[in-house]
Amino acid sequence: MSSPEYDLVIIGATVAARTAAIEAVNLQARVALVLPQSSVQPNSDLYPYALAQIATSSRLSRTPLQSLSSYPWEYAALANERLEQQSSPALLAAMGVDVIMGDGEFCRRPHLTFSINQRYLRARAYLMATGSVAQDPAIPGIQAVDYLTLARLPCLIEREIPLRWAIIGSESIGVELAQTLAKLGCQVKLIVETTQILPYENLETSKLIQAQLEADGVQIYLATIVQKVDRENTCKLVLIEDESIAVDEIFIALPDRPLLESFNLDGAGVDYTDKGISIDKKLQTSDRQIYACGSVCGNVLGGYQGESLTKFEAKIAVKNILSWRKTKINYASYNNLPWAVYTDPPLARVGMTIDTAIDRRKQNLVILRKYLKTCPQAIIDNITSGYCQIIVSHKGQILGAEIVGQNAPELIQILALAIQQKLKITDLTAFPYLSPSYAELIYQTAQEWSDFNRTQRQQQPRWRKLLWWWK
Numbered sequence: 001m002s003s004p005e006y007d008l009v010i011i012g013a014t015v016a017a018r019t020a021a022i023e024a025v026n027l028q029a030r031v032a033l034v035l036p037q038s039s040v041q042p043n044s045d046l047y048p049y050a051l052a053q054i055a056t057s058s059r060l061s062r063t064p065l066q067s068l069s070s071y072p073w074e075y076a077a078l079a080n081e082r083l084e085q086q087s088s089p090a091l092l093a094a095m096g097v098d099v100i101m102g103d104g105e106f107c108r109r110p111h112l113t114f115s116i117n118q119r120y121l122r123a124r125a126y127l128m129a130t131g132s133v134a135q136d137p138a139i140p141g142i143q144a145v146d147y148l149t150l151a152r153l154p155c156l157i158e159r160e161i162p163l164r165w166a167i168i169g170s171e172s173i174g175v176e177l178a179q180t181l182a183k184l185g186c187q188v189k190l191i192v193e194t195t196q197i198l199p200y201e202n203l204e205t206s207k208l209i210q211a212q213l214e215a216d217g218v219q220i221y222l223a224t225i226v227q228k229v230d231r232e233n234t235c236k237l238v239l240i241e242d243e244s245i246a247v248d249e250i251f252i253a254l255p256d257r258p259l260l261e262s263f264n265l266d267g268a269g270v271d272y273t274d275k276g277i278s279i280d281k282k283l284q285t286s287d288r289q290i291y292a293c294g295s296v297c298g299n300v301l302g303g304y305q306g307e308s309l310t311k312f313e314a315k316i317a318v319k320n321i322l323s324w325r326k327t328k329i330n331y332a333s334y335n336n337l338p339w340a341v342y343t344d345p346p347l348a349r350v351g352m353t354i355d356t357a358i359d360r361r362k363q364n365l366v367i368l369r370k371y372l373k374t375c376p377q378a379i380i381d382n383i384t385s386g387y388c389q390i391i392v393s394h395k396g397q398i399l400g401a402e403i404v405g406q407n408a409p410e411l412i413q414i415l416a417l418a419i420q421q422k423l424k425i426t427d428l429t430a431f432p433y434l435s436p437s438y439a440e441l442i443y444q445t446a447q448e449w450s451d452f453n454r455t456q457r458q459q460q461p462r463w464r465k466l467l468w469w470w471k
Contacts, residue, residue, distance in 0.1 A: 004122045006030045006098070008321055009114055011263065012129035016294035016310035018087040020127055021097045023318040032098040032121055034114065035089065036130065036262075073156050080154070106268035112289055125289050125321040128270075128277060129314060130263070132256035132295040137168070141229040145236050147250040153177075162248035163187060166238045168226055170194045172341045174253025175209070179343055182217040189245055191221045191238070198341060202354045205404060209343050212385070216344075258296045273298075281328040283317040293317045308337050338416040340409040345386045348412035351419050352400030357391045364394035366452055368425070370445040372405040376436035381406070388445040390415065396424040396449065407438045414442055425449045 007029040010017050017033060024031040085091070089099045104116025106126075113120040134149035136142070148156075150173055156162075165181055167174045170192040178190045190197070190213070196206040197213070197220065210220060221240060228239040229250065238245040258276040271278040271286040276298025283291050293313035313329070320326050340348040357365050368391075373384035386405020393399055401415040418428060428446035433439050 004124050006032045006121065006123040008032075008125055008127060008318070009034065009121050009123040010127045010129060011036065011104075011114065012127075012131060012294075012296070014129050014131035014294055014310065015087075015307055016131065016314040017127075017129035018092065019311045020129060020293070020314040020318050021092055022087070022095065023315050024322065025095050025097060027318065027322050029322050030098075031096070032100060032123070033089075033092060034104060034116060034121070035099065035101045036103050037101070073154075073161065077154055103262055105262060105264035106270075106290075107264065108267065112268060112287070123289075125291060127314075127317055127321065128263070128285075128290065128292040128296055129294050129310075130259040130296045131310075132258050134252065135254065135257035137252050137254055139168070139226050139229055142250075142252075145229055145231050145250065147229075147252055149252050153251075161186075164235075164247040165189065165249050165251060166191060166236075166245055166247040167251045167253055168192075168238075169253030170197060170199055171253040171255060172198060174251065175213070176342050177251060177253070178218045179213050179216055182213070183344075188218045189221065189238075189247065190218050191224050191226060191240060193223065193225055195223050197222070198347075201341075201347065201349075202358075202402075205347055205354075205402065208385075208404060209341075209345075209347065212344065256295065258298055260296065281330060282320050282326050283313060283329070284320070291317045291321060306337075306339055308339075309334065312337060336416065336420050338409075338412045340412065342409070345383075345405045346408045347402070347404040348408040349402040350400060350412055350416040351398070352391050354389060354391070354400075354402055357400065365399070366392045366394065366449075368392060368445050368448040368452065370441060370448060372441060374444055375438060375441040377438050377440065378406060380436055388441050390425065390442075390445050392425050392449060396426055398423060398425055398428075403441075405441075411438060411442060414439065 008020075008024050009032045010020050010024070011034045013035040021031055021033045089101070093099045100116060100119075100121075102117045104114050104121075107113055107115045107120075109120070111122060112126075113122045114126060115121075134151060164187045165178075166189045167178045168191045174190065174192075175197050178188045182188045196203060197210050198206045201209075214220060224240050226238055226240055230237045230239070232246070235246045235248060236250055238247060238250065257274065258272075260272055260277070265272055265277070268290060269287045270290055277285055277292040277296055279285055279292050279297050283293055285292055293316070294310040297313075312333075316327050316329055335351055338348060338350040340346060354367065357367055367389055369387055369389045371384075372378045372386040372388070378384050383406045386403070386408070388405070388411070389402045390398060391400040398415065398418050400419070401412065403411050403415075425446050426449065428442060429450070431443070433443045
């Protein structure tokens with residue numbers, strides 16, 4: 001029996017697939033990357049973030065911006081193109097990856113191979129990282145009108161930008177885009193079925209972001225189901241309860257579905273459902289030669305499918321494939337990954353959530369909080385909306401954190417590292433911070449631990465105080 005042509009064959013054009021290819025090359029493996037025609041475009045989720053950046057910059061500089069011109073959209077497309085170049089097929093090929101474009105499928109003849117372009121790719125292992133695509137929403141009449149999804153958003157560069165928008169769905173991309181469009185001068189209606197926007201966040205945070213969206217001009221409909229979509233002359237009608245909303249464009253912000261079809265997973269013996277491929281703690285499928293990572297596996301924890309999660313899984317999968325020592329991932333592994341929603345102000349969190357901490361307050365958990373308005377750099381920049389919260393055990397162990405405000409996605413990584421390294425809250429107060437800087441907000445929040453301990457000692461009986469001093 002001849003030896004396999006590759007150590008690893010990766011299927012997908014996603015960020016996870018390209019991250020896995022680079023990781024495998026760094027481990028000196030023979031790698032092939034299959035880029036299916038039907039797969040999603042890498043970095044597409046950063047397109048609206050680029051739009052949000054230019055909208056926010058315009059607001060801060062008080063520079064008038066013609067929102068309905070193509071400039072903001074062209075800027076976002078250019079930023080997306082630059083990001084694409086960082087892991088382009090040409091660059092991967094120069095690194096030693098065998099890049100193959102086209103659609104293929106698994107087959108057994110008699111060994112497991114991946115068939116593409118009349119070629120059979122045989123490898124020690126295969127990695128499914130095909131990602132997910134927008135699913136057709138179950139809204140009557142939606143197929144009769146043109147609507148936009150994240151993948152279709154860049155097409156707006158080629159035509160006049162719509163003025164009136166209806167954004168349907170509670171995914172974070174819908175909230176981000178609604179605020180961006182409002183700042184660029186569009187009229188936006190955000191329609192969600194849930195009782196709050198950003199349903200995976202605690203109610204206080206959700207209301208803070210909602211208030212900011214409404215201040216920016218977004219009209220929000222909570223706990224509202226779209227009954228029908230229709231077309232009337234040049235506009236589109238969205239029917240909700242007793243109201244009919246006339247808009248120029250509809251954006252669907254509903255959960256994507258895993259991209260599974262056309263790969264002959266049944267023939268390869270891979271177990272899957274419409275929610276994704278079934279994997280174990282080593283990211284291995286029911287066929288021991290095939291691994292899977294990213295959103296093709298579905299939403300493992302609920303919440304947002306972020307780029308940090310897909311990259312994390314891709315690196316773990318490659319290491320498990322190419323080394324004898326296997327790494328198992330569990331809830332704690334995912335829990336220590338930072339998450340962010342790029343609204344204005346942005347919010348980010350890591351570890352235990354605030355709602356969980358409130359439910360477990362009887363276990364002597366402490367929630368430390370400091371508002372952004374106390375941070376010197378925020379005062380200088382006149383950006384004072386937001387706060388930092390750190391969840392601490394009674395022994396001072398950092399369990400989770402949440403930041404709402406300027407630079408939250410960057411600041412949360414400091415706390416993510418602290419949780420990963422199992423630092424205590426006192427370690428954060430001992431670390432020197434530059435002042436003025438936004439990182440000083442973390443130091444100020446950690447200082448609340450000393451105030452909390454002082455208050456606790458003052459409330460204790462006298463004999464406990466004497467015992468504390470004796471210790």
